[in-house]
Amino acid sequence: MGPYINVCDVEKYYGSEAGMTKAVDRVSFQVAEGEFVGVMGASGSGKTTLLNMLSTIDRVTAGHIYYQNTDITLLKPNRLARFRKENLGFVFQEYNLLDTLTIGENIALAMTLQKKSKKVIKKDSEEMMRLLGIWEIRDKFPYQVSGGQKQRCACARALVNHPKLLLADEPTGNLDSRSSEAVIEAFVTAKKNLGATILMVTHDSLSASYCDRVILMRDGVVCDEMENKGGRRKFFNELMDALRKLNGDEQL
Numbered sequence: 221m222g223p224y225i226n227v228c229d230v231e232k233y234y235g236s237e238a239g240m241t242k243a244v245d246r247v248s249f250q251v252a253e254g255e256f257v258g259v260m261g262a263s264g265s266g267k268t269t270l271l272n273m274l275s276t277i278d279r280v281t282a283g284h285i286y287y288q289n290t291d292i293t294l295l296k297p298n299r300l301a302r303f304r305k306e307n308l309g310f311v312f313q314e315y316n317l318l319d320t321l322t323i324g325e326n327i328a329l330a331m332t333l334q335k336k337s338k339k340v341i342k343k344d345s346e347e348m349m350r351l352l353g354i355w356e357i358r359d360k361f362p363y364q365v366s367g368g369q370k371q372r373c374a375c376a377r378a379l380v381n382h383p384k385l386l387l388a389d390e391p392t393g394n395l396d397s398r399s400s401e402a403v404i405e406a407f408v409t410a411k412k413n414l415g416a417t418i419l420m421v422t423h424d425s426l427s428a429s430y431c432d433r434v435i436l437m438r439d440g441v442v443c444d445e446m447e448n449k450g451g452r453r454k455f456f457n458e459l460m461d462a463l464r465k466l467n468g469d470e471q472l
Contacts, residue, residue: 232278
């Protein structure tokens with residue numbers, strides 16, 4: 221069986237000929253089904269642009285992105301929207317929860333929009349809240365819970381429709397270290413219990429140390445790939461060393 225995602229020589233340019241910016245430069249990599257992959261790099265490295273193309277939010281300038289046998293770079297807008305709805309889940313740095321709905325209602329809303337039955341909505345949302353450790357706060361409103369709990373709610377909302385791929389853009393960017401760890405552990409739980417494939421853009425080495433593999437970017441190109449072979453603590457130290465060599469003393 222081939223890879224779930226196959227990124228082939230992808231390029232992305234912005235601007236006109238007179239002032240062209242190459243945000244992503246001939247990037248190629250693969251992601252296996254059920255793999256948790258991180259993408260790291262300094263600001264301007266192209267990591268978020270890459271995620272936007274993988275998520276169908278942005279179009280490639282050149283190259284191809286395959287989800288199994290589907291080349292999303294060739295899909296017309298209507299088919300692309302349907303593909304996104306049927307296959308992708310999203311978690312962003314901002315929680316994007318509705319303040320007038322409870323935690324449980326925010327999660328149920330995602331299934332309501334997919335026109336699922338009340339019975340399925342109740343069953344699946346309860347299971348997801350228990351799985352991600354937010355069952356006890358189901359009747360609270362977003363303003364009544366912590367940032368980490370809000371982000372776990374956002375994760376539950378993204379996962380409750382069982383997307384084939386979860387795309388996360390700096391999901392711990394607004395969180396303290398303890399909350400960050402809880403959110404990333406929710407991703408690991410989703411990978412283990414739901415077989416989720418996860419692609420996460422992050423600047424945080426601690427969050428990235430939970431990944432199976434990390435892709436490092438600089439100036440729009442993939443400059444290294446690192447595999448987690450020795451456990452989270454060892455991988456964290458390896459990532460820190462690699463990032464220091466890549467960026468000197470720069471903060472990511």
